[in-house]
Amino acid sequence: MQAVGYAHLHQQLQLTVVPLQLPAVVQPVTRIQQIGTTLAVPAAIAPAANDLLGHALFALKHEGINLALLAQALPKIPAEAFEDALRSTPNGIYIRKACYLREAFSGELLKQQAPVRGPFVDIFDPEHYITKPGERSSRWRVEFNGLGSLAYCATVERTPHIKALLDYDIPGRARAFMQSLPPIMMDRAINWAYLHETKDSFAIEREAPSEDKSRKFIQLLRQAHERQPLTEDYLVALQNATISNPYDMAGAFRHEQNHLAGALQGAAGVTYVPPPAELCRELMESLMHFANEDAARTDPLVAAGIISFGFVLLHPFMDGNGRLSRFLIHQTLCRAGALDNGLLLPVSVAMKRNERGYLQALQSFSRPVRDFWDVQWIDFGQLNFQFRGDAAVYRYWDATPCVAFTLEMAKHALEVELREETTFLACFDSVYKAVDEQFDVRGSELSNLVMMCLTNGGVVSRHRRKQFQYTVPAHVFDFIEQAARQALADQQSEVESIDDDAK
Numbered sequence: 001m002q003a004v005g006y007a008h009l010h011q012q013l014q015l016t017v018v019p020l021q022l023p024a025v026v027q028p029v030t031r032i033q034q035i036g037t038t039l040a041v042p043a044a045i046a047p048a049a050n051d052l053l054g055h056a057l058f059a060l061k062h063e064g065i066n067l068a069l070l071a072q073a074l075p076k077i078p079a080e081a082f083e084d085a086l087r088s089t090p091n092g093i094y095i096r097k098a099c100y101l102r103e104a105f106s107g108e109l110l111k112q113q114a115p116v117r118g119p120f121v122d123i124f125d126p127e128h129y130i131t132k133p134g135e136r137s138s139r140w141r142v143e144f145n146g147l148g149s150l151a152y153c154a155t156v157e158r159t160p161h162i163k164a165l166l167d168y169d170i171p172g173r174a175r176a177f178m179q180s181l182p183p184i185m186m187d188r189a190i191n192w193a194y195l196h197e198t199k200d201s202f203a204i205e206r207e208a209p210s211e212d213k214s215r216k217f218i219q220l221l222r223q224a225h226e227r228q229p230l231t232e233d234y235l236v237a238l239q240n241a242t243i244s245n246p247y248d249m250a251g252a253f254r255h256e257q258n259h260l261a262g263a264l265q266g267a268a269g270v271t272y273v274p275p276p277a278e279l280c281r282e283l284m285e286s287l288m289h290f291a292n293e294d295a296a297r298t299d300p301l302v303a304a305g306i307i308s309f310g311f312v313l314l315h316p317f318m319d320g321n322g323r324l325s326r327f328l329i330h331q332t333l334c335r336a337g338a339l340d341n342g343l344l345l346p347v348s349v350a351m352k353r354n355e356r357g358y359l360q361a362l363q364s365f366s367r368p369v370r371d372f373w374d375v376q377w378i379d380f381g382q383l384n385f386q387f388r389g390d391a392a393v394y395r396y397w398d399a400t401p402c403v404a405f406t407l408e409m410a411k412h413a414l415e416v417e418l419r420e421e422t423t424f425l426a427c428f429d430s431v432y433k434a435v436d437e438q439f440d441v442r443g444s445e446l447s448n449l450v451m452m453c454l455t456n457g458g459v460v461s462r463h464r465r466k467q468f469q470y471t472v473p474a475h476v477f478d479f480i481e482q483a484a485r486q487a488l489a490d491q492q493s494e495v496e497s498i499d500d501d502a503k
Helices: 006-013 052-062 067-076 079-088 093-106 160-167 170-179 183-204 211-226 232-242 277-297 300-314 321-335 347-353 355-370 400-438 443-455 462-467 474-502
Strands: 024-026 033-035 038-041 135-137 142-144 153-155 270-272 373-379 382-387 396-398
Touching: 006 024, 006 052, 006 067, 024 052, 052 067, 052 079, 052 093, 067 093, 067 396, 079 093, 093 142, 160 300, 160 400, 170 183, 170 300, 170 400, 183 211, 183 321, 183 347, 183 400, 211 232, 211 321, 232 277, 232 321, 270 355, 277 300, 277 321, 300 321, 300 355, 300 400, 321 347, 347 355, 347 400, 355 396, 355 400, 400 443, 400 474, 443 462, 443 474
Parallel strands: 024 038, 153 396
Antiparallel strands: 033 038, 135 142, 373 382
């Protein structure tokens, strides 16, 4: 099949890019349409094989923006081809975009016969992409409105799924939900969120934090509300606060190559290789600029997804990147003012419940990029890494799966984790009060029994009855069960009522 657009440029110029999700190919159709996993193109409108600029313009018009591919392809197309096309259509939308991007990627100015006229056009179509107010080029009358800059930019498609999640206004609903709680209940729910966010963030890394580690990480989460801008020194301090081994504490962004490894030994076990240290430092500067300057101009959860996953994919430290990346979701939401009064969305708790989805989001970028590295095993603990790709694959990445996952987990953190915990707390208070009014049971034992009964579906197990048989009479166990089942039933009825009203 004859490739068209980006697929043709990829093949003809032998570019190192992540495989296209919807490659364009010539097929026996009468109009451009998606068929399966390809974009079918009528032969009559496909550019000639040797018309590289024609394929680039076709891609810009029909396939959207792929900066990683364009950054490699456009400088390889002779300047004369752009200048000839300009003479034919000096104010054409797509040739203006192509000229602007070629100049940015090559550093070579193109000759204009006359100034470009007409309204400004967006590089990214806001109907199809999440965008921000951008930088305008009066020379080409275009506006770069991507999520980042031409040095480092994430692409997020405005899919129906993402649009629905954004319309749901998760931060707004979280604030309203917490404000609807009695103050004491809100404080208890927030304290639970901090504790379990800490525990599950470590658990994702297969670690069980010590009491000291937990305390430090909770302090870290609470400090996010100070809205401190991201700097290298600040991130180093955060990394040091999450690491207990002094030999793993960083003094700066890494100056050596690191990697992620799976269960296999040697080179075969390397699952992801982040950018070389020098490129990592450059891209971290761009990511921090986005976090400090641009994130406020887009949806806070979109920004949080880009910053969190962008950070972990750049992997600026030798250890502690995963925990910090999830902390950055919280920090981004706080800096944007989306969370106040100490509120925290326990996103790590949601991610721990959906580790497969978390891994899939990471692998949407890490797996194809791994193919651009040659890894040689030298000895145990010694590997040689050679990057045979282009820096553009790290500079310009499709963050759509990562942002979608971030939004899903934020919604789950609100609708499941926080709501379930507040429901549990309400049931606990109800049962504890009912028992305490009727019987004289030691407070600590009553708390434990009520908690164990509620987590066991309203039943005090035989083991617990035996454990407390000498301090709690048998009929008290029965009363606790009766009160617990009634409280659980009442809460279920209330939830169903709220759901019916929402419909």
